[in-house]
Amino acid sequence: MTKQKTSQGGSLKKFIIALVVLAVIGLGGTLIFYYLRYFDANVTGKEEYLYIHTGEDFNDVYKTIRDKGIVKDTITFAWAARNMKYTNHVKPGKYRLHEGMSNRKFIRMLQLGEQExxxxxxxxxxxxxxxxxxxxxxxxxxxxxxxxxxxxxxxxxxxxxxxxxxxxxxxxxxxxxxxxxxxxxxxxxxxxxxxxFWTPERKQQAAAINLTVPQVSILASIVDAEALYDDEMPTIAGLYLNRLRKGMKLESDPSVIFAMNDFTIHRVLNKYLLVNSPYNTYMHTGLPPGPVMLPSVNAVKAVLNYQKNDYLYMVAKEDFSNRHNFAATEAEHKINAAKFHKALDEHNIKK
Known part of the structure; x- marks a missing residue:
């Protein structure tokens, strides 16, 4: 009887040990299962960014990830996304990808909208x-x-x-x-x-030259289009402000080129001056209704801090240095213009 009880006790102990071993193995397998799906490296290095467009849902995101080969294992990615409840919380954006990212880290980034x-x-x-x-x-x-x-x-x-x-x-x-x-x-x-940018001080500067804030930028766009070198900008700004004060037409070539919508023009011909456009400052007095280009900050500052001079005319220098000859009188300007036109003819620049 004692031997039978001992034998039964030993069998029970072995059974319990076997159960424990199986439980440990099962737990280990479960941990490995979850580790591989959550923490194992899955993101490839095929794409630098994942773009999720506004209005896209998880199916769209999954298709992009699959089609572009963004992850090695799309099945574990989809499984992890569902378990992390990402599928109903898609956020648009531009997301930087790092090779070797785990599903958990990748999905967490998308879930929080941590875009670059x-x-x-x-x-x-x-x-x-x-x-x-x-x-x-x-x-x-x-x-x-x-x-x-x-x-x-x-x-x-x-x-x-x-x-x-x-x-x-x-x-x-x-x-x-x-x-x-x-x-x-x-x-x-x-x-x-x-x-x-438009501080009270700069607004006061604009008012001092009888221009609104937008008008300063419009004039600056003409100055910027005329000047290749920033150090000429205040001089050119002063010249155009002189013409505005005197009620003269600005007669700016860049404004005509803008009106023609042909930025390949190098020589403004008389026929171009006939284009009927509010941007043609040879035809209309005052500033055009809008900028002839996106003015730089330096050009805007040049208008606000213009050079006080007597110039009313300017023409490009005949040496093609992209600088200008300035003149206070029409007679002097005609001499400068003749030199430039002669240089254009010598270089066969007709347009």
Whole structure:
């Protein structure tokens, strides 16, 4: 009887040990299962960024990840995404990918919307169409949508601008923006930077030369288009302000080129001066209704801090240095212009 009890006790002990071993093995297997699905490296190095567009759902994200080979194992990614409840919390954005990221780290980044900001730096653009084309390559918004906002009288009215001069609120600089920033917020960001530049002191400077804030930028755009070298900008600004005060036409070649919408023109011919456009300053007195290019900050400052001079005329130097000969009288200007036109003829520049 004692032997039978001992034998039964030994069997029970072995059974318990076996259960414990199986439990440990099962637990270990479960831990490995979860580790591989959550913590094992899964993101490949095939793509630098994952772009999730506004309005996309998890199926769209999953398709992009699968089609672009962003993860090695899409099944474990989808499993982890469902278990982490990401499938119903998709956030648009531009997400930087790091080779070897685990599903957990990758999904957590997407879940929290931890996207990388875009560095948007720009300088000179001739037209707002060129500008929105550039921006659309950096941000999610397409160029037509961006242009519609600039051309919307209702939208730009909130900034005290109109569709002719709204472009002046875009100031060349470096900006950090989220890739999926909405178009209206993008322009509000541009305007905030513009407003920050226009301090009370600068507004007083504008008033002192009888120009509104937008008009300063419009004149600056002409100055910028004329001057290749920044050190000439205050001189040119002074010249144009002299003409404005005297009620003379500005007669600016860049304004005619803008009116022609042909920026390949190197020689403004008499026939070009007949183009019927409010931007043709040979035909119309005063400033054009909007900028002829996106003016630089230096050009705006040059207008506000213009050089006080007696110049009324300017023409490019005959040495093609991209500098100018300035004149206070028409007679002197004709001599300078003749030298430049002779140089154009000698180099066979007809257009």
């Amino acid at each position: 900001q875009v560095d948007l730096s720009f300088h000179v653009f001739r037209t707002k169409q060129q500008f929105v084309g550039f921006v659309s390559k950096k941000l999610e918004a397409d160029s037509l949508t961006l242009l519609r906002y600039l051309d919307s009288a209702e939208f730009v009215k909130q900034f005290g601008l109109d569709t002719d001069n709204a472009f002046v609120m875009v100031m060349p600089d470096s900006y950090k923006l989220y890739w999926n920033i909405a178009p209206d917020k993008f322009f509000k960001r541009m305007y905030a930077h513009y407003e920050n």
